[in-house]
Amino acid sequence: MSSATSFYDFKPLDKRNQEVNFADYKGKVVLIINTASKCGFTPQYEGFEKLYKQLKEKYNDDIVFLGFPCNQFGGQEPGTNDDIQSFCLVNYGVSFPIMGKIDVNGDNAAPLYNWLKEQQPGILGLKRVKWNFEKFLVGRDGKVKGRWASTTKPDALEAPIVAELEKKDAASNL
Structure with missing residues (x-):
């Protein structure tokens, strides 16, 4: 979908190869x-799950986390969608959606990732994902608000996520 102009134009596939219409996320804050599953950063799942539950408790459905499995970096996600779902649930109790496996770079990169990289280039303006567990934050307005490297731990994202979540409250008080 190279014609996408907004986050809400995308319809990536979930773990069952069913389209997920991102228009349903209008007005929400989304962490991608x-x-x-076999990466040195895989234990971040634990931190993401903790942060997700904490934010869901306070902000309900205003927050969405989406995991996009990718096997492009060292072959560290070799399983099927079912294998990945099972791994995430059994090992980390992941309750946020883990989507269908995708490519994030190259000729077969998912259109969503091409758009994310265009909106928020990496260090030195590079438009590629460097490794597993890079993060993108999309605000309530559908714009990319931040991008973080693999080494950024989940708890470091709490403040920028909360800042985006609080923007709705500030706007409604005007």
Whole structure:
């Protein structure tokens, strides 16, 4: 979908190869993570799950986390969608959606990731994902608000996520 002009134009596939219409996320804050089950950063799942539950408790359905498994970095996500779902649930109790496996770079990169990289280039303006567990934050307005490297721990994202979540409250008080 190279014609996409907004986050809400995308309809990536979930773990069952069913389209997920991102228009349903209008007005929500969305954290997108490219994930892998056999990576040195895989234990971040635990931190993401903790943060997700904490934010859901306070902000209900205003927050969405989406994991996008990718096997492009060292072959660290070799399983099927079912294998990945099972791994995430059994090992980390992941309750946020883990989508269908995708490519984030190259000729077969998911259109969503091409758009994310265009909206928020990496260090030195590079338009590629460097490794597993890079994170993108999309605000309530559908614009990319931040991008973080694999080494950024989930708890470091709490403040920028909360800042985006609080924007709705500030706007409604005007």
